[in-house]
Amino acid sequence: MTRIKLKGFQLFKDRHGRWRCYHRKSRTPIDLTRFPLGSAEFIAECARIVALKEAQTPKEKPGSLGMLICDYRASAAFLDLAPRTQADYQKHFDYLRPIADTPLARLDRPLVVRIRDRAAATKGRRFGNYLKATLSVVFGWGRERGYLADNPASGIKAIRRPKGAPDANRPWSDAERHAVLDAAPAHMLPAIAMMMMTGLGPKDALSLPRSHWRDGEIGTKRAKTGEPVFWPVPAPLDAILRAAPRHDAVTLCASSTGRPWTLDGFRASWRTLRMRLEADGAIGPGLTLYGLRHTVAVILREAGCDERTIADALGQKTIEMARRYARGADLRPKMRGVVASFDAELNKRRTKLVKLD
Template identity: 35%
Template sequence: MDIKIHGVKSYRSNGKKYYYHRKSGTRIKEKYGTLRFALKVEELNHICEPEKFGSIPGTWGALIEKYRSSEDFHRLAPRTKSDYQNIFSYLSNMRAAPLDRITPVSVEELKNHTLKERKRDFTNKMLGVLSLTFNFGIRNGLCKQNPVEKIRRIPRDKRKAPANRPWTNEEITVVLKNAPTAEIAAGIGLSAYTALRSGDVLSLKWSDYQNGLIQCQQSKTGDFVWVPVITELRAILDSMDRGPAFIVLNTHGKPYTSSGFQTQFQKLKRSLINQGKIGKGLTIHGLRVTVATRLAEAGCTINEIRAVTGHTTNDSVERYVRTVDQKRQAQTAMQKLEQSKYKSV
């Protein structure tokens, strides 16, 4: 008589008994009652219910668990944690993969598969999270090498237009004027005149708007920023009925989710494009680019621009300054050429 093992079911067919792992439905081919059978059951338990049994030591799943319980992970901003968790969830199918079996060749295959399934930006983010997790494992003696170290990131197609181009002043005016509700206008206006990320805009409360300032703790970095409210934004906010909490509410009086607000913006954008009132390529994040570009055009220093946008390094801001400087120098050069074209060389 068989001893009942938790999580295992059996079937008899043609006089022969077969055993299956109940949760996964996987047939267990090892001989019933042996150590190999018990180890196989344990392995399948770890794979199917890692939150209950934990991951198998020496696997990708175990490395993730160690990293997520570390100070390295806990120190991350909430938005960054969420982004990393999204990557870990995407990679859940490889939780049981032994770390020494994850090689540069297998990572390259994963990169190509992900590129087809989730496009360039997500693929590069995934490679970055994989790499930092393996580096954590090396520092803590959990693995010996980083198989992502020499994997090339996917370059941007230079033939494509910028993903988040700046808006023109006319486009901002038209979109705000045609916004279906005051709340949607406020969401777009806050992005257009503060450079806050969309998620931070949607979390703003009326209590964050005081004494002519918008204050916000950035979800991505955890840092606080204070942005003076300029005339155009003040007109939008001061014309609204102040509710008890959030500024940007949907038609049910609830705060917009990011996807919900994007849906409303896309509807508005498509309508205005079809009417020929705005150009293609507008994005909400493009408003953040717009503010940074306008600040650079106004002659602001890198530190002044960072004080508004909340960037933590100079690299992201320097590109706006370089672009504006290039345009300004090109205009100066062509003016000199224009002025000298009737003079003998």
């Protein structure tokens, strides 16, 4: 069979040794039995798929919001982002599709605020705030390249969380952590313990290669930020990992079938476990897997770690997110020691004053 390379198409052999061909952007497969590879029929089918894709691709108006987004998506600034961040941005671009024809000259701060507020009203406060942040990134990129004279999303504050509203990813209590560890099935326990005792997010924990656990230590990079994460494995986690069911998956954690977990698959299994424990009264409502990152931050903060150390432990570039994650830490034990030292220092100084008099 003749091998040819066509731009925009992926050609490979599957695990059965059969040739497969896909259009990369649309993931449209080509039936190589009907259109033999390298034949005139094959070339014609490739041209048809490309033409169909181009016909389905909306044409953006010059000087419009849609054109700016289209150009930004094709730039290195977007393509260098982590896949998760690209997917999050794309959700916002899809939301903005109905107003893609809006001229850039019409975009000002009041209009951006209205876009943010409408998104928050229909899809939630977090989505609205994140949409505003995404627009700020895109407008900033466009401003540097002459698309706009100003960044109309710059300086707009995020919508504040209503007072009394529960945190989206609250830290787990000690009792909740122990209850989940005691009730988790053997094939789920390593992944949950990994998130609980290293601060890795669900995606990073589930995709961690087996080779990244070595000599009692875990070394990896966060998928979202690319920041390195290094953890000497705590003894309880080490014991759980060594006692985990054997499997041949390349990842450290695996499902009951011995295959790498998918994020959706693990979340479905976690939901079943969480609902059962909630019904039994073993855990409170609102427990999330991502809340375990907040839990680790809170524990480190209560242990006296500074914000830079917490940021390094969680793989954060800046301390702002570490500060947010550690919010709610119980600082009373630490502050009792601080005030005791402060009181002793005051007494020492008072004694010196008395001697001078």
